[in-house]
Amino acid sequence: MRSQEIIAKKRDGEELSAGEIxxxxxxxxxxxxxxxxxxxxxxxxxxxxxxxxxxxNLTRSMLHSGEVLDFxxxxxxxxxxxxxxxxxxxTSLIIAPLVAACGVAVPMISGRGLGHTGxxxxxxxxxxxxxxxxxxxxxxxxxxxCGFAMAGQxxxxxxxxxxxxxxxxxxxxxxxxxxxxxxxxxxxxAEGLDVLVLDVKTGSGAFMREFEDxxxxAExxxxxxxxxxxxxxxxxxxxxxxxxxxVGNAHEVYECIKxxxxxxxxxxxxxxxxxxxxxxRILVMAGVEPDIEAARELAQAAxxxxxxFEKFRMNVECQNGDTQICDxxxxxxxxxxxxxxxxxxxxxxxxxxxxxxxxxxIVAIGGGRQKAxxxxxxxxxxxxxxxxxxxxxxxxxxxVLFCRSKEQADSVVSEMTAAFKISSExxxxxxxxxxxxxx
Amino acid sequence: MRSQEIIAKKRDGEELSAGEIxxxxxxxxxxxxxxxxxxxxxxxxxxxxxxxxxxxNLTRSMLHSGEVLDFxxxxxxxxxxxxxxxxxxxTSLIIAPLVAACGVAVPMISGRGLGHTGxxxxxxxxxxxxxxxxxxxxxxxxxxxCGFAMAGQxxxxxxxxxxxxxxxxxxxxxxxxxxxxxxxxxxxxAEGLDVLVLDVKTGSGAFMREFEDxxxxAExxxxxxxxxxxxxxxxxxxxxxxxxxxVGNAHEVYECIKxxxxxxxxxxxxxxxxxxxxxxRILVMAGVEPDIEAARELAQAAxxxxxxFEKFRMNVECQNGDTQICDxxxxxxxxxxxxxxxxxxxxxxxxxxxxxxxxxxIVAIGGGRQKAxxxxxxxxxxxxxxxxxxxxxxxxxxxVLFCRSKEQADSVVSEMTAAFKISSExxxxxxxxxxxxxx
Numbered sequence: 001m002r003s004q005e006i007i008a009k010k011r012d013g014e015e016l017s018a019g020e021i022x023x024x025x026x027x028x029x030x031x032x033x034x035x036x037x038x039x040x041x042x043x044x045x046x047x048x049x050x051x052x053x054x055x056x057n058l059t060r061s062m063l064h065s066g067e068v069l070d071f072x073x074x075x076x077x078x079x080x081x082x083x084x085x086x087x088x089x090x091t092s093l094i095i096a097p098l099v100a101a102c103g104v105a106v107p108m109i110s111g112r113g114l115g116h117t118g119x120x121x122x123x124x125x126x127x128x129x130x131x132x133x134x135x136x137x138x139x140x141x142x143x144x145x146c147g148f149a150m151a152g153q154x155x156x157x158x159x160x161x162x163x164x165x166x167x168x169x170x171x172x173x174x175x176x177x178x179x180x181x182x183x184x185x186x187x188x189x190a191e192g193l194d195v196l197v198l199d200v201k202t203g204s205g206a207f208m209r210e211f212e213d214x215x216x217x218a219e220x221x222x223x224x225x226x227x228x229x230x231x232x233x234x235x236x237x238x239x240x241x242x243x244x245x246x247v248g249n250a251h252e253v254y255e256c257i258k259x260x261x262x263x264x265x266x267x268x269x270x271x272x273x274x275x276x277x278x279x280x281r282i283l284v285m286a287g288v289e290p291d292i293e294a295a296r297e298l299a300q301a302a303x304x305x306x307x308x309f310e311k312f313r314m315n316v317e318c319q320n321g322d323t324q325i326c327d328x329x330x331x332x333x334x335x336x337x338x339x340x341x342x343x344x345x346x347x348x349x350x351x352x353x354x355x356x357x358x359x360x361x362i363v364a365i366g367g368g369r370q371k372a373x374x375x376x377x378x379x380x381x382x383x384x385x386x387x388x389x390x391x392x393x394x395x396x397x398x399x400v401l402f403c404r405s406k407e408q409a410d411s412v413v414s415e416m417t418a419a420f421k422i423s424s425e426x427x428x429x430x431x432x433x434x435x436x437x438x439x
Numbered sequence: 440m441r442s443q444e445i446i447a448k449k450r451d452g453e454e455l456s457a458g459e460i461x462x463x464x465x466x467x468x469x470x471x472x473x474x475x476x477x478x479x480x481x482x483x484x485x486x487x488x489x490x491x492x493x494x495x496n497l498t499r500s501m502l503h504s505g506e507v508l509d510f511x512x513x514x515x516x517x518x519x520x521x522x523x524x525x526x527x528x529x530t531s532l533i534i535a536p537l538v539a540a541c542g543v544a545v546p547m548i549s550g551r552g553l554g555h556t557g558x559x560x561x562x563x564x565x566x567x568x569x570x571x572x573x574x575x576x577x578x579x580x581x582x583x584x585c586g587f588a589m590a591g592q593x594x595x596x597x598x599x600x601x602x603x604x605x606x607x608x609x610x611x612x613x614x615x616x617x618x619x620x621x622x623x624x625x626x627x628x629a630e631g632l633d634v635l636v637l638d639v640k641t642g643s644g645a646f647m648r649e650f651e652d653x654x655x656x657a658e659x660x661x662x663x664x665x666x667x668x669x670x671x672x673x674x675x676x677x678x679x680x681x682x683x684x685x686v687g688n689a690h691e692v693y694e695c696i697k698x699x700x701x702x703x704x705x706x707x708x709x710x711x712x713x714x715x716x717x718x719x720r721i722l723v724m725a726g727v728e729p730d731i732e733a734a735r736e737l738a739q740a741a742x743x744x745x746x747x748f749e750k751f752r753m754n755v756e757c758q759n760g761d762t763q764i765c766d767x768x769x770x771x772x773x774x775x776x777x778x779x780x781x782x783x784x785x786x787x788x789x790x791x792x793x794x795x796x797x798x799x800x801i802v803a804i805g806g807g808r809q810k811a812x813x814x815x816x817x818x819x820x821x822x823x824x825x826x827x828x829x830x831x832x833x834x835x836x837x838x839v840l841f842c843r844s845k846e847q848a849d850s851v852v853s854e855m856t857a858a859f860k861i862s863s864e865x866x867x868x869x870x871x872x873x874x875x876x877x878x
Contacts, residue, residue: 004610005611007482034609035473035474038475039482040479040482043479043480046450170442172443
């Protein structure tokens with residue numbers, strides 16, 4: 001069937017067969033579908049809709065467009081976590097060593113930041129020397145050695161998704177659940193997992209701002225994971241304020257190491273609470289513990305006894321990172337940066353934090369990307385010193401920006417100040433970090 | 440406004456402003472919109488729909504994306520004809536000299552054949568030496584000299600349309616009336632016309648097969664022309680069988696010259712009838728004659744007295760063509776071609792001719808294009824010896840194929856035979872050539 005005929009069929013609202021979807025994905029991989037044909041079909045899918053069968057077939061086609069990893073030679077349950085993306089969202093760096101310390105293998109394939117949300121690969125690369133470009137062989141060897149490995153999506157994993165994602169980003173076809181599901185799940189299902197936990201964010205810094213949309217996405221992801229034979233759960237978590245204390249690549253790694261060393265301060269507490277919950281969900285699904293309470297206890301113990309931290313250090317070593325940052329995480333922080341305080345312009349209560357604006361400010365000062373090939377500055381960042389519902393007086397510090405130059409700071413300071421909405425009455429209730437579990 | 444935001448707006452079914460549509464068309468022309476973004480918006484327009492305002496704004500933007508010709512220095516009404524495309528549809532070559540002979544100037548900008556329908560430029564290039572690549576200056580000079588000129592769309596005329604059309608063809612976004620209207624009218628309105636007659640085809644060989652669709656398109660085209668200040672009418676004409684006797688570039692020129700020389704045989708009669716009607720419509724709208732009967736008489740006289748033929752000869756000379764084909768049109772026919780008869784496989788009445796199949800067969804033997812950069816063989820063709828409702832006996836010749844090789848003929852002979860449906864009962868009524876006038 002010619003590409004035009006397949007496009008026309010979806011354009012007219014008809015359901016595409018598995019064969020037609022395969023032909024589309026094959027055409028992406030072998031170059032017989034031009035970019036403009038791919039984007040036309042993606043828009044037709046977006047506007048006319050995809051059925052559950054089409055969504056599953058698209059996921060399956062994209063999954064099989066590349067290599068599907070097989071870790072059956074590793075004698076441990078294989079699990080991973082995936083987040084839909086947020087600001088200050090750094091739990092991967094804690095969850096992977098934590099569950100590895102509890103006997104679960106984590107073949108984690110992550111992405112880079114794009115737009116206002118960060119990416120695990122960028123955070124890891126804030127560690128001097130850390131190598132995220134692993135061959136499948138190296139990836140396997142590191143998992144065997146230290147229980148987890150963290151790498152970028154190779155050209156072999158779901159290559160059709162790479163192409164599709166880049167086009168969706170440029171053609172306003174990102175926010176459609178079946179396309180999101182196929183994109184996420186084709187990559188995650190290629191990791192050869194037994195267990196997958198999804199962290200679906202909701203709120204002003206999330207990709208899906210509305211709870212109901214986030215819930216629909218979470219349900220679709222869980223359903224797809226299960227139908228492909230992977231034990232899957234989703235946690236819908238709050239993104240109405242940055243997660244934990246820091247935003248910015250090096251700063252976030254710093255926060256994670258501090259947590260892994262057992263130094264969880266009040267501002268970092270949410271990072272740990274969410275990491276613990278996601279880890280415990282993995283441990284139960286992986287059959288390591290029979291229930292969530294026991295799993296939380298086991299994960300807490302792996303933090304407390306230092307075994308998770310040791311797993312992290314071993315991984316940094318395996319992936320060629322500078323292990324000195326483990327003993328002395330302050331090495332990650334660049335003292336030459338210019339610190340700019342964001343202060344309260346009135347007294348009252350923090351009623352809202354525009355988390356998207358915070359994420360965009362970090363991108364603007366070089367900590368993230370507008371375009372996929374932008375270079376980033378790992379050192380710049382922000383420390384968020386206030387939470388929603390907190391009482392502040394005029395002039396109080398809401399947070400501190402760490403910029404490369406005064407000009408950078410000046411360019412975002414007013415947006416950052418405006419991101420913190422302060423009202424005289426405390427009408428807001430504290431946002432619930434974990435909103436719902438979908439299983 | 441970023442391209443993604445404009446795409447997202449239409450994706451969500453909102454109406455685009457004139458400014459947003461301008462930004463789209465500007466982005467096409469200056470290359471800031473990538474092909475995959477253009478095609479995504481075109482698909483969103485197709486599936487979500489365009490309002491009349493959006494259609495007008497798109498037409499206007501596309502029109503002003505390039506040069507708008509001004510022939511106000513030519514002291515005659517300026518008129519053109521445009522056809523939505525058919526098989527054996529060759530009337531331009533008759534209408535232009537005919538109305539020119541009656542005092543109307545015709546700055547005709549035509550296209551090439553693509554898919555099963557032919558194009559005027561390809562037909563003209565069947566005349567040895569004929570040059571369709573005219574600068575605006577040459578175009579003007581030739582119109583002044585002989586009353587009409589026939590050229591291809593230069594890079595200066597509606598450049599946005601060129602880009603959009605190529606993408607629509609590849610992305611199944613052709614058959615949507617507002618996009619068709621913007622494409623046709625942006626080019627025609629750039630010709631600096633006073634009068635435009637549209638020949639909207641309907642039936643199995645037309646782009647719009649169903650009469651109601653053709654009528655909607657005709658109405659939209661006329662409405663647009665009028666709203667841009669051009670006197671416009673549309674004739675909805677039959678394309679349920681090839682028009683006239685011949686299909687194929689050189690053969691069609693041959694048929695036209697024979698008609699212009701006054702030698703209208705029975706099989707060519709519909710070509711003449713339709714040409715006369717379209718010409719008469721132009722003459723009335725141009726104010727040359729007060730009513731359609733008088734206009735038909737004037738046009739018939741221009742044929743009968745040889746003045747139309749002389750205009751044609753003068754044009755061939757002006758555009759560097761070999762004028763010997765005027766006196767001896769048989770020179771256009773290549774005697775080395777292999778003739779293959781298409782014969783009736785049963786006795787009965789021709790109930791239907793699959794005109795699309797006939798057009799596709801001509802493409803297959805090299806007389807048309809699958810892709811815009813395909814080379815064509817001007818000499819190959821088909822002479823259609825039967826019409827719908829005609830009585831035939833088994834073994835009767837339905838038509839004759841003229842191919843370059845035996846293999847070519849063999850490759851299409853069964854499709855050509857099948858294209859002529861023969862039924863034992865004569866239930867079909869003779870297709871009405873001119874179905875409706877939209878004014």
